[in-house]
Amino acid sequence: MTAITRAEVEHLARLARLQLTDDELDHYAGQLDVILQSVARVSEVAAEDIPPTSHPIPVQNVFRDDVARPGLDRSAVAAGAPAWEDDRFRVPRILDEE
Amino acid sequence: MTTMEGDLTRQSATVLADAMAQGEVSAEEVTRAHLDRISEVDGDVHAFLHVLSDEAVEVARGVDRRRAAGERLGPLAGVPLALKDVLTMSGVPTTCGSRVLEGWRPPYDSTVVERLRAADVVILGKTNMDEFAMGSSTEHSAYGPTRNPWDLERIPGGSGGGSSAAIAAFEAPLAIGTDTGGSIRQPAAVTGTVGVKPTYGGVSRYGLVALASSLDQAGPCARTVMDAALLHAAIAGHDPRDSTSIDAPVPDVVAAARKADIRGVRIGLIKELGGEGYQAGVSQRFDEAVEVLTDLGAEVVEVSCPNFEYALAAYYLILPSEASSNLARFDGMRYGLRVGDDGDRSVEQVMALTREAGFGAEVKRRIMIGTYALSSGYYDAYYGQAQKVRTLITRDFAAAFEQADVLISPTAPTTAFKIGEKVDDPLAMYLNDVATIPVNLAGNAAMSLPVGLAPEDGLPVGMQVIAPAMADDRLYLVGAALERALVDRWGHLLIEEAPDL
């Protein structure tokens, strides 16, 4: 595996919505590299014919019936909101296109 | 009023429940005794983030009233409990040890809390933890570290260090923990208490703020195996709100703990979990406990799980990957912290500033790793390959369980380390979970129980007992037998040797 660059760390931070400081970027670039080198061990396992496990217990087909039930009171919904206006969550302006 | 009053906090849940049922002591008295104990010692220990003083007394009074009215109550009615701050409780702050959720009060109960309420357990408050359960030391809490009651300079384990410390400090006889890679078992080991990670899907995750959804599992923390069994029975069982919850009867863990007879039980010693890298005193106490098991009539064999050497690597890919997605919702839009919303900044900037300010270093580190491992181009080599390792580990367990009814290992390679010792050395920190992680990857059940103090530092050592999925009762069978034999030998529970606070 190739070493992780500072630019890559910056890209990851953007994807993950983390406004890292310059110090953090430097710090993480080093640490992520060490960690990723270490976890890259998984590739040592020859696992061509091994199926991946996404769920530890093999349960399938779990459904609920299509019955509507009332949810939360709006006052409870609003109570946790950082900003609330006109019965809606208020959020900062969205720059990019929908 | 009663002869027990002076030492109510030293009693097990079983003894307290019995005394309350007999009318020897009221739930209110029991609750007040524990609240007093919290006031007394929690300044030093810092197990709690939020104490429900008035509410707990109110609940206890309700229990007393209903008992006085002749109602038949459950086996844990009136028993106090400390709840890890990662489970929602309606109207009660739930922070997950993070700034990003400071002040958030969920509008709903987790299923675990709902069942605790139904069992008339008295919830004393919310316990400290590594932020979003990421850590093995409870140093990664935004609200400061919790200290190990055995030595306040040392860590109480993590991520559920608040829950283990609360029990070890006699602030509560019971606690709820959650275990994604060892966060119930490793804290139990380093505090000389008992902790169980049930089979994945055995306890509902509804209302458990997810770290890694395919690994997380809530479970009981206690000072005795029987107490853990009673709590396990109270919270386990199918929940239609958790699609991964197992729709089958809960194994009878209480009966198993009562039976405590292991004659003829085959116990597999996992070759790969021990020896090099394990502290001498840990190995010594573990080996002695194995002898005790043999003396009790168990048949101990050695088993090999060759793929366990890849478990840590697979875990530190799967966990951050799932966590990076689970923690995306903490973006400052709907609840919790919002930073930088000056009316001019865009939503993207406000999200990024909020997450930067709201998350601690370890959380950011793991989000970055997870984001990397899932990104296109890396998925197959990292996440995909880790999931294959997961299959291999599950197969190792299956093969081992052909030879043995339960498997054992030391719970953690070392006893409690010093606060600050590993906090910025993630790889060293991750090694703490080397023995507990394979269990989460495969979804099995496992317990940690105390087997003595390491001679070199006088700190508790834990043994891990592992059972196949949905055979959680075997943990209690073996654990209770071993506990009984050790208590006979020591004359008391190991926790009694903890220094006074």
Added chain:
Amino acid sequence: MTTTAETMPYAEAIAAFEPVLGLETHVELGTASKMFCSCPTAFGADPNTQVCPVCLGLPGSMPVVNRMGVESTIRMGLALNCSIAEWCRFARKNYFYPDMPKDYQISQYDEPLCFDGWLDVTVETDDGPRAFRVEIERVHMEEDTGKLTHAGGATGRIHGADYSLVDYNRAGIPLIEIVTKPIVGTGELAPLVARAYVTELRDLMRSLGVSDVRMEEGSLRCDVNVSLNRAGDDWGTRSETKNVNSLRSVERAVRSEIERQAAVLSSGGRVIQETRHFHEDTGRSTPGRSKEQAEDYRYFPEPDLVPVAPSREWVEELRGTLPELPSAKRARLRAEWGISDHDFQTLVNGGALELVEATIAEGVDPAAARKWWTGELARIANDREIELADVPVSPGQIKHIQRLIEDGSLTDKLARQVIEGIIAGEGDVDDVVAGRGLAVVSDDSALLAAIDQALVDQPDVAEKIRGGKVQAAGAIVGAVMKATRGQADAAKVRALLFERLGVSE
């Protein structure tokens, strides 16, 4: 990007290039509760009143799959001749957006529930109807997002807004996503094929009862992929136009994108792979983000949901619930009604088939039923740029109006006024007739009085008629119609007039 000409005339574009289409259609299913929680799905509820911890993405909440969502998707897959997966999983599609409560969408990725199907569509050409088989890549389940309202700024648009408001009632409503394989060989008919395909999908979903497909409520949304290549060349770079939310827009979006790309290519430019946004008002699209800065969605299997493994028995049981599909129904009706291919296709293209069928079922004569829906009502739909089905007049009301015409209470002209009144919200047929005073004046004495008055007013005309010039009668009849505000039956007025003057026609 500099431009010589923004667009190339359509005929020219098609002469020079071959289009390749791809359509991704999202439709809200008509379930009672949401895809992963039990919140109601009713449209138009007060903001944030149909939400719970799950669809708000509150920490700790967990999704549970709505069985009806799965069944509807399988039924749609079967109707589209798809294979149904024996085992598949949900996946998380990760990206940050404030209308998405968890900052990931639960969707399906490389394991869709239904795959490899097809749908036959027909378009009208100068040489008669032409059939195309549109191949279906996949049909999968996912959840809708919340609804954003942009506040501040001038336009209510996202650009220039000071902030936005979010209503999560829509978040978690089940969506079915239907993706075609590349559609080739349509030539100049590309826009019509695209429209016919989406129309057919809509009709299919309605007939299956999996969705009402209320387009005016935004419950059907299309992403249109278009690329152009010169004959014999490899396929070109495609653009993806989002926000295409009506049948008419689908057609316009394909056409305008062909015109735009043709202009770019013929001036030596390069089409860039990008997302474009369609604007209903202008019928044109504007560029959005290019793929170079595209999100990395970091898909992975949803760990909070277990796999879906529909048994073959279940699939066959669902197949047994499929109703007569629109194509079969059309064949049957064409035979039953015995009308020409062309007339029939006009009904189909106009979206009138179901309505005519329903009107006939109400007991209206087939010819009259067809006349209403392809005539007056089609004109109204066209004027208002809405779908015929969305004209707020029901087959039952048509029956009522038709009966009034037949018993002489209404003339055709008055009937049109009744329809106008219904659309204007003046109530049902009887309400409009009464409210507007539209009943035919059939009282002979009233008509005779009006005739006498007209004869007095126009003595010279009266004289001509008496003299045998019957064609002059029009002036008198016209005056009577005017006097009765059009509420008289002209033929009757004419008859009364001749009778009055003792003249035979």
